[in-house]
Amino acid sequence: MPIFIQIQIILFLAKDSIEAFHNVLTAFPGLGTAAKSPLVLKHLNLQFLTVQSLSSLNMYQNLMNLCVSAGNLEAHYLRGMQEYFQKENIADGLAHLQIAAQGLYDNAIYLYGIIMLSRGDPAIGKPLLDSLEWRENKARSDACWQSINTSIHGVRVKRFEIYITTYKATSPTINCHRNNIAIRLAQVIQQIAPTTETSEARGDDRSKPCLPRCQVDASWMANSDVFGGGLVMETELEIHLYGSTGKEQVLSPLHAEFSSLLWAMMYSLHLGFMSMNFESDCLQMVNLINDEEEWPSLVSEWNEFVHLRSYFTGFSLSYISRKSNVRADLLAKGLVLKTETFPM
Incomplete structure (x- = not known):
């Protein structure tokens, strides 16, 4: 068999896995020369x-x-x-x-x-x-x-x-203390609000958002005991409500996003909004819900979602970019920071 054909065969297996690569060499020692080809080694998995x-x-x-x-x-x-x-x-x-x-x-x-x-x-x-x-x-x-x-x-x-030197040389963009995180977040949110409401920031051609709407986000860290949720609800044009929550740690970021959406749905119903357009930057969750996919690890969350959605006369969930969801993201992160232990 010509050497270039041997190389193509072994290359195909090398890209797949080291196990497949090893097995074929064990079965066909004659391919050893082809296995040492730089092309094969470059793409070996x-x-x-x-x-x-x-x-x-x-x-x-x-x-x-x-x-x-x-x-x-x-x-x-x-x-x-x-x-x-x-x-x-x-x-x-x-x-x-x-x-x-x-x-x-x-x-x-x-x-x-x-x-x-x-x-x-x-x-x-x-x-x-x-x-x-x-x-x-x-x-x-x-x-x-x-x-x-x-x-x-x-x-x-x-x-x-050098890490410490870099850290000390980096000026904070905003002065913040654990006891006034909520105040500082509110200031930041008000500063960035005009830039996140444009159709360009949303990445589409709509001149006006579909109201009422609720942007929701979650902040999840592997080594934390809690995760944070944040929402920004626009009930009328330029009329906003802000909310944040801290909950017991969950299995993954997707679970945190789903739990934050459920919290936002309950918040909306509590305020009397039976029709709401929810927005999230978690594309995986948006696709999962809109396509009605079944995830065994999310059975309880899915059942609660179906139950809550039945109370809405109008409900939608759409994806927005992370840049368009920065206010809810800040609120979610602020809750996690507030519940973490700060070195004194």
């Missing part, structure tokens, strides 16, 4: 190592070296984490992470962007994070963080002095 990055420090060294030399983005990402965090070899670590980020590997974009911001270089860090389009939809950046959090488990992460 190393996901099994990204979820246990410490394994490649003592094992798989030869494989890692070959993949790095071939330009494998996952290999550069792994090597970058190991060099930067575990070995404290800053220059080499950043170089590997930069290569992976420039290759458009999402996890590397997120991690390299955060590191550069922490090291006082927002000119590099901010555009990288913005490229993940986190303002429009949090799902992509949240997935990156969850994956990185798994990859870095067990890795020694040191707080470098």
Whole structure:
């Protein structure tokens, strides 16, 4: 069999998983030469190592070296984490992470962007994070963080002095204390209100919103005992009601978004609004509800939603960008901050 055909066969399997790659080499040792092709090594799926990055420090060294030399983005990402965090070899670590980020590997974009911001270089860090389009939809950046959090488990992460220097040099945009968070949030909301009400900010051609409407958002953090919910209700043009709530921690960000919507629905009914247009920046929840998908982990929330919706004479749920939902987001985050313990 011609070598180029062998390479195409092994390349197809290499992209799928390391298990498939290993199994075909075990079954057909004659493909060993094709398996060492730079093209194959460049695209070899190393996901099994990204979820246990410490394994490649003592094992798989030869494989890692070959993949790095071939330009494998996952290999550069792994090597970058190991060099930067575990070995404290800053220059080499950043170089590997930069290569992976420039290759458009999402996890590397997120991690390299955060590191550069922490090291006082927002000119590099901010555009990288913005490229993940986190303002429009949090799902992509949240997935990156969850994956990185798994990859870095067990890795020694040191707080470098430059992080402290950068933090101290960063001026706060607003002075805030735990006892006046609500007041400060109200000030910020009033400042940004004009910019979030335009049709351009909503990303559509409507000159006027469909009223009454209620924008809702949630703030969920993995290590917190609570999550926050926020809402901005526009009952008439330029007439707004604001609300926020703190609830016991739930399983995931999606559960928090769903619970916040249920709270907003009850709030609307309590105020006597039997017809309401709800808006959320959680596209996953909006699609789940509008498509009436069944999620086993959300059975209780779904049953409560169906019950509450039966009281409405008019109900709709639509997606808006995160930029258009910034006021509800601030209210939700403020509740979480207010219930957290602040170092004195």
